[in-house]
Amino acid sequence: MFHKEGQKIILTTFFIVCAVVLVAQYYIDIPWLRLALQIGSIVILVLILQFFRNPKRTVKLDFDEILAPVDGKVVVIEEVEETEYFKDKRRQVSIFMSPINVHVTRYPASGTVKYSKYHPGKYLVAWHPKSSTDNERTTVVINTPKFGEILYRQIAGAMARRIINYAEEGESVQQGEDAGFIKFGSRVDLFLPLDCAVAVKLDQHVVGAKTCIAACITKKDNEG
Template sequence: MIIHKEGFSFLICSLIFVLISFFISIFLFSILINLFISFFLITLYSFFLFFFRNPKRNFSYNENEVISPADGKILEIKSVFENEYLKKDCICISIFMSPFNVHVNRFPVSGIITYVRYHPGKYWFAWNKKASFQNERTTTVVETKEKQKILFRQIAGFLARRIIIYAKKNFLAKKGEEFGFIKFGSRVDIYLPLKSIIIIKKGEKVIGGKTIISIIQ
């Protein structure tokens, strides 16, 4: 299993904590309690390893296909007015990432990155409608070769309190490549042109960098 680079320091610190806790428990508790503590610590550390996994994925797409920027479940699909950058009505697709999903975020389209901005904010649960506009978040816009501007947001949740973004303005975005990472449960919103053909539905599970969610016309 490949571990994402964002997990290295966290996993090292966690391992040190687990080992120290284990050795302290040997001197303080009975064998039965030590077995329980050992089981708990091993299970917890195994979850951390699982959380920071970074599975290898092969990419092969048509230019007009939009892929899912994240692993998770489609929370909602709706028409909204995007007022931060696009200033027009769009189709917004919200993807909820549980702590058990891969948390690598990938570019949904290829093109030039025209806008990147970080917004400090609150930590509503990721499925709360307030999360899109009040939570800590980042906004990124990529302009495709066909001059279509696609906006997407990393949104922190109640557990996810650290957003990492690699995207930089005026750099080239390549569909399927990493643009960020969010730790411990979160949400990603993507805003598409109204004429886009949506080929997923609410409640459907998607795989970042693999599932085609829309075709841009």
């Protein structure tokens, strides 16, 4: 299954690859050059298909957990001052996506969208400390039943040039549902309450809509 945001690119690439393969087959007499063009174009198509894949994931809804919004590696876990919406201290967990990761953004929790805003900006590498505030980005706040308001931010990287955000203020969303897409390398920041129990570690690889990023502290205490 492929994401709908990749349909035009996939179709365009497919027709270009077919054209290159046929032209090379009938009009290029040098065997090694003909083969190189054909193989190279097919490899590009495979990479495009790989990038826009959208694996179906069944989510067991849990109000006591915040799930990873994307696939990738945890690159930041720290207490920070969130200056756009909360304007107070929050627990930040950042996930970096390389070009080989699934780039679908999924809602990390169920609730009501309270805030959704797009910000134009720069294209610093996604792991740069200032990418969260200087890069092109979207900020979404969800009011959840157990955690209160949580914020996630889609951030464009050095290669990314388009952020897709489906969240609209006032709508009810469900944990694990498709929330958007970021094309070609990027990062997502989560800003959570200070009293939640972070369940991941730095450099840990997480899976969108599967890996628990944080748990409600009351649930952790009860189980302990």
